[in-house]
Amino acid sequence: MDRRNFIKTSALASGMVFVPSFLKKLEFLPEDKLSGFKNVIIIQLSGGNDGLNTVIPYSNDIYHRLRPKIGKDASKVLKLNDSLGLNGSCTELMKLYENGELCIINNVGYPNPNRSHFRSTDIWQTASASNEYLGTGWLGRYQDANCQYPYEAIEYDNSLSLAMKGRIKNGIAVTDPNQLFQTTREKYFKSVVDHTDESMLNEDNQGYLYKTMLETYSSAEYIYERSKIYNSTSEYPNTKFAMNLKGIADMVVSGLKTRVYYTSLSGFDTHINQVNSQDRLLKTYSDGIGALVEDLKKNDRFKDTLIMTFSEFGRRASENSSAGTDHGSANNVFMIGGGLKNAGIYNNGPDLVNLDKNGDLKFQVDFRSIYATVLDNWLGVNDQRILNKSFSKLNFI
Template sequence: MKRRDFLKQSVFASGMTLIPSFLKGMEFLSPQQLSGYKNVIIIQLSGGNDGLNSIIPISNDIYHNLRPSIAKKQTQTLKITNDLAFNDNLKVIKELYDQGQVSIINNVGYPNPNRSHFRSTDIWQTASDTNQYLHTGWIGRYLDSNCQNPYQAVEVDNSLSLAMKGNQMNGIAVSDPNQLYKTTREPFFKNIVANTTKEMLDEDNQGYLYKTMLETYSSASYIHETSKIYTTTTEYPQHHFAKNLKTIADFIISGLKTRVYYSSLGGFDSHVNQLNSQDRLLKVYSEAIGALVSDLKKNNRFNDTLILTFSEFGRRVKQNGSRGTDHGAANNVTAISGSLKKAGIYNELPDLSNLDDNGDIKYTVDFRSIYATILNNWLEVDSHDVLNSDFKNLEFI
């Protein structure tokens, strides 16, 4: 591998630039310390998941009239109440719901919603107002104000989301500790380690990268070994999203001192032929969550874990001409845990008779209230320090 090729690889410019601090400070909690050590897993369904076809207002005539081709039939759902049902591809989520381990928060959004994937994702990840452009994420600011080490927020991916970036400290991105070990054993890597000078480390443009390589090389063997502390016997589905959740479970059960984990599942931008694509993705999501929860329960970590699932926006209530839906606004958010204070349907269902001017669901819950609740009640820190404002505390945890 040549130097210029190495510098071009985005994995080192994004995720691996943050790995060394994680490796140097890798600490684990003993089994005695694990009890009560709470963490949260944030999952983004990227692309804009259609909440109305996920958690379905099955008895609502407006829903059926506006979606003549894509509305779910009763035989394609799992009953919650006479008025509400799960998509039948969310079987595992329904089982957890019946056990009192799911809270469904409806009509989540923000004022003056933006319907661009990129901008709305930025808004959710930075916890900004619509007309406010921030360069730090809400989890990154949590690190800045409350944490000592970058590894206290981990994104299981090859690159780091804006949500994880702070002013003084960023979270870390790592998808495969074993691959990290193999990469650092390449001849080019060894040569850089052997020949790096102080002048190279002080260089403005590339000094951080040399420092990253030195620290990563010295720590890769350690992470390679410590990642084997817990080997799951739980069977996970054979797809990338499930693999990411398995990695998160391994870290949690091994006792890694991480408080926030982040992962995503993409493909939810359902403008065309929505039914098949969304149903397939919801099944992927549900089955992976099922394996994760089973793993955590077997190891007595489920009660200390909160799994929050969101999408950057919902979909338009009325279907389009391509048997799909266009970008919408407010959506539902689900919280899964063994320690919920209010499980079930948290608040009122979407009012399909009172849509906004674009034909989208109006928000009644600001998404930042969910963040504030997690920060205040679960992570037990001051949400104002992170969100730079006060938002209503909810009662699901």
């Protein structure tokens, strides 16, 4: 069955489903409008990825002096230029680099870095200053200001990250659209939803619960129905991370009206015997991304997709005594997409001479400048309203 026919029949087959007026009719993006619908996929490498062994200053003596055990020499890296090389596991990323589809931004961080996983994660997710505690995420505030439906921001995970929580709007967390759909379709819940009417959806907490239930109910249906339209036949590696990316690709290609996708890959907290575990994780990451990009290209959606990868912090410049690294600060951020204005290595590599008093890299690019650029130049929305402050923009898109 082709897309158009599928939409027609499923709309008919679904019959009388209660949809409150604020949710309007479930809207599908027709194929002709699909092109040009920009979206962003955000990937968090949880645990603090060691940026210095990801984008490696392989010809820098200081690097090798700081890392006698875990340092990678020229033979083990994929050379980007005379001074920097990608970790040998990142063969797929290398292809993107060669195609002008990868932009590496070095030394990204924020003033007064916090080296606690959860605190620094909060800082990245809420886009706060390091001495500021915000209860809403930057993508949640994006939804507050610019979105109508909860499915406009989808996290491929069991629960919703703070990044995706707004003051009044939340994204949807889902790993298995089918399961979420089935849970909401439990006979009893279906009856409750069917008996809900708009007068019950007032501003108090009870109204909020019913509203969330309805939104979940209809979004679950929307996501489930939509993601059935395209089921990728591309080959993905057999990892959970790659499966998440496949799930996202299915949604992107199916034409969900979703602007933001979010997922993560964890395990980067490499305090001991780092080399093998990090190389393995980076391979998982790079291979997954390779498959995703391939899939999106095949369906002509890569030019409208921007993939941003970050980690809550980088790691200490020098290795520790257990052939690992401890929590550090500034790190690299990857931007991948078919519509990059400025690909390659965006700025100078890490400065190993001027480390801070902890022996960590000093930041040069505020991560909120990257957010501002994504919001303004890519999603076309007012970044100041969302970030509560003006940040200078970069010019990678």
